[in-house]
Amino acid sequence: MAVSFWLLISQTLWEHYLTMLFIPLIYVVAVRRWFPPAARYLVGTICALCLGQNLILMELLWTRVAIRSVAALIAIGLFKAAPLLLTLLLLWRYHRSLFASYTAPEWTCPSA
Numbered sequence: 001m002a003v004s005f006w007l008l009i010s011q012t013l014w015e016h017y018l019t020m021l022f023i024p025l026i027y028v029v030a031v032r033r034w035f036p037p038a039a040r041y042l043v044g045t046i047c048a049l050c051l052g053q054n055l056i057l058m059e060l061l062w063t064r065v066a067i068r069s070v071a072a073l074i075a076i077g078l079f080k081a082a083p084l085l086l087t088l089l090l091l092w093r094y095h096r097s098l099f100a101s102y103t104a105p106e107w108t109c110p111s112a
Contacts, residue, residue, distance in 0.1 A: 001091075008088055015053040015080075021046070021087055028090070034101035039094045042086060049082045 003020045007013065028035060028043050051057065067073060078085075091098070 004087060004091060007084060013081075013084070015055060018050065018053055018083055021050075021083060024087070024091075028098075031101040031104060034104065035094055035097045039090060039097060042090050046083050046086045046090070049079070049086065052079050052082070 001024070003023050007017060007020060010017070025043055025046060028039065032040055067076065
């Protein structure tokens with residue numbers, strides 16, 4: 001949660017910062033039985049949209065397509081921010097599943 005918090009409130013966000021999103025996403029994948037299928041599809045979408053953070057892919061796009069309109073720049077900004085925005089949606093929408101996953105038997109210590 002701490003990793004997600006600092007990414008969500010940061011005013012400056014470079015592409016490589018978003019690699020930290022994989023920490024909570026890996027947790028969701030690891031305890032996927034506690035989450036509904038829609039949450040799992042959302043995690044897959046977040047991972048797929050992370051491809052838009054690839055600098056080489058973006059450089060290839062920028063050199064091939066002239067982007068001059070404000071609408072196109074806003075669309076690109078939303079596309080680049082989509083993994084973080086969807087992670088916010090995941091945490092907000094499925095917070096009960098997230099907290100319920102903490103009660104999993106794997107987290108409890110066996111009594112001595």
